[in-house]
Amino acid sequence: MTDKKEHIINHAVELFAEKGFEGTSIRDLATKAGVNVAMVNYYFGSKEKLFESMLALKSSYTRGVLDEIAKNKSISDIEKIELVIDSHINKLFLNRKFHRVIHQELMLSKRESLQQAIVDILYPNSLIIRGIIETGIKNGSFKKVDPPLVIATLTGTINQVLLSKKMCNKLLNKEEDYVPYEDAKFSKRVADHLKQLMRSYLLNHS
């Protein structure tokens, strides 16, 4: 992947996140990236292939960390969940623009092949978390919960605050121009909430 291609992709993520795939024109993108309109098709072939290239480049960040947490044998199950929460929030807050883009595409049923590609990016993570939860249940350290829905709660809560600055600020009673995602206090607040929630829900006080 050349510098120029990455440069275009990075601007594409910004625009796709703000205006959606259909709402972003090649001309907008070319202007913002400071290149000629023809360069996008020259490098990527088409707007849709540009999107696929973006997926391929930006989805690489997902794997790895979660796996290590799951395999770690020196920490308890609930500590694993807490580490998962921390790393997940960290990752999603940092890559929130890209995350917004794939969330959009996941909701739409145009371009269904891309939908499958996005599921393939997101699903492995949920599988790992599921493994931790089910192990905890077998161990007797966790209560008998509904693992898929616990995952929906974890990711759903983070998505809920991540996907709309306007709604998030309204919910938190913050002023309009506050950017919660760049405030370490806020990401810690979300993490603390989820950790306490999971502790009280998962742990078996027997």
Add this chain to the structure above:
Amino acid sequence: MTDKKEHIINHAVELFAEKGFEGTSIRDLATKAGVNVAMVNYYFGSKEKLFESMLALKSSYTRGVLDEIAKNKSISDIEKIELVIDSHINKLFLNRKFHRVIHQELMLSKRESLQQAIVDILYPNSLIIRGIIETGIKNGSFKKVDPPLVIATLTGTINQVLLSKKMCNKLLNKEEDYVPYEDAKFSKRVADHLKQLMRSYLLNHS
């Protein structure tokens, strides 16, 4: 609102939910609704005003029920939360197409005036839930939780399962053509999960 306008709006909700605002063409819509292309502009003035009309018509369902739950003095705080969960799931599952549309628009920063209108639709509901939680904390029946983030968890969990059939089915290990949103068993499953989650998190066992 005439029958014809409502008829067009109902088809617009379907298409907007599937393909997004930019991804839906007036010609697609006219064909699907069985009317001439010119009728959309004749009745609504423009594509954007059609969207606003849709907002005005379809957002009416939101208010009312939650208010009654909050005011009810013959049930406990946790029972109020459980009723909120039931009515919320019921409402969102029934109106999931419309909910998907406003969720999309909330994520994008094109047409910011519409964003504000959507926040104004969603926010009052969260205020009522917040009131219940804060009352519970004052009563001593609830632990000292972070009310805005509890709301984010409630709505986020429901959104997470609601916004992508493909992802939802993958998470639940269901086959591709299963429609969870029309299965009463599934909505009960989500409701049970959220109720147990909230019970163990909110209740003060002192």
Add this chain to the structure above:
DNA sequence: AAAAATTAATTAAACGTTTGTTTGATATCA
């Protein structure tokens, strides 16, 4: 009640833009 006049609804066609994409010429570099 019938006829005329007025308003509303519907249509096919066209309008001007914008869209993604391609071309062919020119510049840059190896």
Add this chain to the structure above:
DNA sequence: TGATATCAAACAAACGTTTAATTAATTTTT
């Protein structure tokens, strides 16, 4: 010299929208 990169310009197709003519429905007048 040959390959790669960049450019302004043009392309056809699709877009939201408007027009002008026609039909349907409603109201007014006789």
